[in-house]
Amino acid sequence: MADKDTANYTDILSQVLDARKNWLEKSELATFKEALRSFQSSFSSLYNIFLKKKLINEDPYKQEAKISELEVPETSSFNEAKRMEQISIRLANLDNQLDFLVNFYQLTVDSLNIEQIKKIIGLIRFIDWANLTPDSQSPITKAVAEITSQSKSGVDQITLSIIGESLTRLPKATSAVMGILRELTAYHKENYKLNVRLTVTHDMAAGDANLANIRKKFSAVMPKTPFYHELIEEIIKEDYSGDGQAMKDAILKSLKVAAEKPKQAKAPVNFKNILLDGMQVIGGTNTALSEIGMKLDENAEVFANQKKSFFEKLRLLIRQMTNSEPEEVFYDLEYLDSTKGITVKEQLAYRRFREDMEKKSKILIGFARGSQATAKLASMTEENIIVYLERNIRDVQNFFKTLNALDEFFKSKIPATDRHKIKGIKPELATLKNSIIRANQLKFEYTAQKEEEEQMKRLGISTGEPTG
Numbered sequence: 001m002a003d004k005d006t007a008n009y010t011d012i013l014s015q016v017l018d019a020r021k022n023w024l025e026k027s028e029l030a031t032f033k034e035a036l037r038s039f040q041s042s043f044s045s046l047y048n049i050f051l052k053k054k055l056i057n058e059d060p061y062k063q064e065a066k067i068s069e070l071e072v073p074e075t076s077s078f079n080e081a082k083r084m085e086q087i088s089i090r091l092a093n094l095d096n097q098l099d100f101l102v103n104f105y106q107l108t109v110d111s112l113n114i115e116q117i118k119k120i121i122g123l124i125r126f127i128d129w130a131n132l133t134p135d136s137q138s139p140i141t142k143a144v145a146e147i148t149s150q151s152k153s154g155v156d157q158i159t160l161s162i163i164g165e166s167l168t169r170l171p172k173a174t175s176a177v178m179g180i181l182r183e184l185t186a187y188h189k190e191n192y193k194l195n196v197r198l199t200v201t202h203d204m205a206a207g208d209a210n211l212a213n214i215r216k217k218f219s220a221v222m223p224k225t226p227f228y229h230e231l232i233e234e235i236i237k238e239d240y241s242g243d244g245q246a247m248k249d250a251i252l253k254s255l256k257v258a259a260e261k262p263k264q265a266k267a268p269v270n271f272k273n274i275l276l277d278g279m280q281v282i283g284g285t286n287t288a289l290s291e292i293g294m295k296l297d298e299n300a301e302v303f304a305n306q307k308k309s310f311f312e313k314l315r316l317l318i319r320q321m322t323n324s325e326p327e328e329v330f331y332d333l334e335y336l337d338s339t340k341g342i343t344v345k346e347q348l349a350y351r352r353f354r355e356d357m358e359k360k361s362k363i364l365i366g367f368a369r370g371s372q373a374t375a376k377l378a379s380m381t382e383e384n385i386i387v388y389l390e391r392n393i394r395d396v397q398n399f400f401k402t403l404n405a406l407d408e409f410f411k412s413k414i415p416a417t418d419r420h421k422i423k424g425i426k427p428e429l430a431t432l433k434n435s436i437i438r439a440n441q442l443k444f445e446y447t448a449q450k451e452e453e454e455q456m457k458r459l460g461i462s463t464g465e466p467t468g
Contacts (some may be wrong), residue, residue: 016252021109040102042173053155276385331406
């Protein structure tokens with residue numbers, strides 16, 4: 001190091017960074033995760049509306065995509081001959097990447113290093129939601145602006161409301177995410193510089209501390225660490241220039257965690273409302289289930305006509321004329337058991353399955369806010385509501401699993417010449433998946449807050465009585 005002052009600086013910086021990391025972990029990451037969830041949910045809502053309105057094509061490989069690391073979709077200009085295809089692929093890729101980031105990626109201060117932060121910034125800024133205009137310089141932003149405008153045409157008030165809410169939430173979530181990413185970037189930059197000081201430049205004289213010498217030693221002692229040219233130059237200025245001390249003081253000041261103000265007593269949490277919100281979310285799946293049901297019935301008819309002989313068609317006609325009950329139809333399905341990691345085969349009684357779907361859809365539609373069923377739920381105890389919520393989440397999850405398998409069944413069993421007659425259900429399945437995730441999040445939120453309240457009570461800390 002240049003002198004004792006710089007050596008003392010590393011000790012102070014190390015302590016300040018430890019405090020900063022602790023603050024980021026305990027305070028900022030929860031806000032960061034919530035902002036990411038809001039961003040992903042809002043984008044997914046728009047994406048599924050684009051698919052339903054056929055403004056983009058369904059990516060046939062989207063569901064099979066296996067993501068193991070973050071990757072920003074292609075941002076270059078479109079080949080006009082394949083414009084629709086390229087937009088569809090890029091948006092499908094973004095939807096998959098956001099799903100991976102929010103639901104599977106480990107969001108910790110250590111995992112969110114400089115390289116990963118760059119990728120997340122690339123995903124969040126892939127579309128400029130704050131300036132979503134057809135004259136944007138970004139090819140994908142321009143394309144999405146045009147698609148979004150088209151998506152508002154000829155839709156019901158609920159869909160129009162979803163579009164408007166998503167377009168309001170996306171810029172807000174972008175701002176919240178970027179603010180915390182800046183905090184994380186500042187931490188990692190100074191932590192990087194601290195490690196370089198401790199490992200590379202700790203014994204360098206001022207005359208030897210140049211970019212070439214530092215790079216040479218860096219490659220030998222930190223071979224797996226990226227060499228950030230601009231950060232190394234900052235070290236040289238801070239440790240070996242006349243303005244170095246002022247720079248260091250500014251850095252320590254910027255990293256110092258402000259003294260925590262005494263917390264005001266929390267307003268009582270209405271735990272029952274969290275559960276009722278979960279019921280409303282899972283109840284909203286009735287629309288997707290109804291739409292899927294109509295498509296599957298058409299697919300079943302296409303499949304049946306492939307196999308009917310003249311006499312079978314005649315027998316069916318006679319049954320219809322005599323008002324006889326339709327015969328049960330069985331399909332041999334396959335699906336992946338995620339808990340065991342194996343493929344499971346199941347024979348599905350289709351008509352009985354559809355009857356169960358219709359019954360469940362009618363039950364779910366009753367969970368809209370202000371309905372008679374919701375009023376009845378509100379009068380139940382929290383213990384009974386969470387049991388009912390878990391049961392309905394589980395039911396919808398089971399439907400989701402079987403519906404995925406049915407979708408694959410029809411697509412694989414129909415000859416290629418007639419495959420255009422098969423109605424895809426991927427957008428509706430994505431809606432089901434998002435609702436299941438959100439309902440589970442609310443259930444977990446309820447459980448976590450109840451546990452926190454119980455712990456406070458055990459410690460003798462009053463939290464106020466919940467209302468409702």
